[in-house]
Amino acid sequence: MIWFRRLLLLLVVSGGLLLVCVLGWLFFGGGGHQPTSPAMSKVDATTLRDPALIAKGEYLVTAGDCAGCHTAQGGAGYAGGRSLATPFGNIPVPNITPDRETGLGSWSFEDFWQALHVGKGRHGELLYPAFSYTSYTKVTHDDALAMFAYLQSLPPVRQPPSALALNFPYSLRNSLTAWRALYFKEGVYVPDPGQSEQWNRGAYLVQGLGHCNECHAARDTLGGTPQDVHLTGGQIPEQNWYAPDLSTQSNGGLQGWNEQDIVDLLKTGQSAKGAAFGPMADVVAQSTQHMTDADLHAVATYLHSLPARAPLPEEKPPFNTSALIQHGEQIYTQRCADCHGKNGNGVAGIYPPLNGNSSVTEPTGINATRSVLLGGFAPLTAASPRPYSMPPFAQQLSDADVAAVVSYIRQAWTNKGPIVQERDVSKYRQTPID
Template identity: 50%
Template sequence: MKFMKKVLGIALLLAVVAIGGLYWLGTRDDATTGPVAAGADGAALIERGRYLALAGNCMACHTSRGGKALAGGTPIPTPFGTVYGPNITPDAETGIGAWTADDFWQALHNGKSRDGTLLYPAFPYTEYTRVTRSDADALFAYLRSVPAVSQPSRPPELDFPYNQRALLAAWRALYFKPGVQEPDPGQSVQWNRGRYLVEGLGHCAACHTPRNSLGATRSADALAGGLIPVLDWYAPPLTNDMGAGMGRWTAQDIATLLKTGISRHSTVSGPMAEVVLGSTQHLSDEDALAIGVYIKSLPATPAAGATGAGAAPAAMELGSKLYLQQCAQCHQPDGKGSGSAWPALASNPTVTAPSAVNAIRMVLDGGYAPATAANPRPHGMPPFGQVLNDNDIAMLVSYIRGSWGNQAGGVTPLEVKRARASSTLN
């Protein structure tokens, strides 16, 4: 009995030490601050911050539909509940008017609010930690220059136990390590700039990397594509996989897509259309190309997730007839499209992705590329959800996923039914 008590006592002590260690790891700060941008020209600093805010797409999460700019309120759905973008205008009571540049740096770099509260990683500090101190100060200067709006930030609505903020310490200990991204001296200035934008302010991994059951990105599948939780859109791989990734793209193709929303290989839709509209179209040509150069340097890692078996011959035959009736006039019988107006379906990442959900939703709902400065009047695709039934759409999408060299899996009517349930035309 005495021996068992001793064993239990040691086990309890070890558990306390382990929990304490996790808490320390999850709440520790990186003391690195880097050079502060003091003394810089005010107008130039604000303008630089404005550009960085566009590059980071701050408006997307901090401006609600129909609301005041950067005053918060945007719902951010997650598998654990809903988080709302906070007010980041310079209002002293409800925004960040009482914050200092150090407070703002702590939020971006260490994932902590002004009072030390751990922030939920719906705010992508896991990527923003790579932002330099000088860029953080420029962002802060810009946010201090926008009109102040008195609007209290809405608290998160999360399920238990995810609403217990103290548990974030364990999550952070497992999945977050603060640290500014240092340039790679073995790479070009252009490559380093592209990596900085992709892995930092652009937080591309937030959508293009699959997540585990606790919502952390899976580092082993970095930028290998993934289904965006709750939104039911698939973000394609940014790796150079020839089947579903960027293998057939050039750096300039990628830059063109970011600036215009269209390229010879594909057209953006869904959440990425919003990113192009609100963020990447405003990038300089140099930054857009730098992103393309960095992405083209990524390995040819296969897309995360299996594509499944191809469709049966009978389904392909019926899908071919539907394609010739409904699609070939624009996308051409050979699937090569027609200029930038009607994108190619052959080797199109939207079509060849492991998940067919994007292709299904485009057939169901149709849609437009974003209206950008370089492409102000994009061509649209009509919806077919009211014309074709679930079986027809399944055969049609199976056909385009298995033709012209595409080798993606077939689609079932059940997959179409599920996509139709979240269709914008329901």
């Protein structure tokens, strides 16, 4: 079997420590260390019915974009009913309404805390990290209690989960011990006394509830993100979108963005530097537009403190690209310049700039390619209820045409992105939208 040969090769070349850890993950399992939950008495029903606590929980659940995974398209809110695609197979998303048979109705707060903080289910089973407990472990006890109170206040919806569809050996749920040893560090966020209160609030939201690193960092062959990799950008598995590096400093994915640019994007879906498309448009629509200005500024303050990045190595084109770029410029002039401008600077608040746009220049070219193929649809927000959208060109342009125009855009004006080849366009054309 091809996958097994590849796995054996990976184990051979990855060294003794990884070999021991992975074999433990695949075959031995076990419960790992016990959760270090804070001492807490049983939470009574009166506490969970406190309107102020429920309102706080609603805000936190929204800020964490829980509906983004736990609500199926056209389905009841938070009732699950969909599966998350991973490179290892599909994982059903659970119902988190208070239905006693198929949701969280029979869960105690202690059960919920264990799932959020430790990554273990109600009966102690290890949870698959498609549930981002690697980030949620940083959520405080009080915030978790508020979230649980809100979820328990929802109308119960009966929605049984679909079957787990992971490939062997990843389907061995109780064998995640070594994966957790490699990629999971349990612990509530600890404020940095050397930083401001605003910075710490931003760090708490970004690192914990916002779980930004789950998309904005590359994953390795085993589906994990090393603990020293933080917001450096990465391709979102199985979705074929690239979540950019979030540093605003030299060589960062948001180089040149000021704090207001970040706030504007998260609040309205648009900023002077670009607009939210693809998965980020959903995040803005369902989550960040509803956050307070104080929290958005805190997030921006934290992101602005991320360090500069090392420059990416320059890629030598595999062939003479002059004809490709010339063809791309012709297509751009005919199809794109009326909106985005001959200078690529767009129209403020209407058409996003392409010049210096991080979604255009990101390392892979995925975002620009898929936007040309599928169109670009900014989120509907309270501040931008009727955003302009970009039509799809999948039917009008061939793979060669798309490769040419995207390559031109990635190298025009101040942009310095590598070219996109026709074979890449063909691959991304076949990728499902969701």
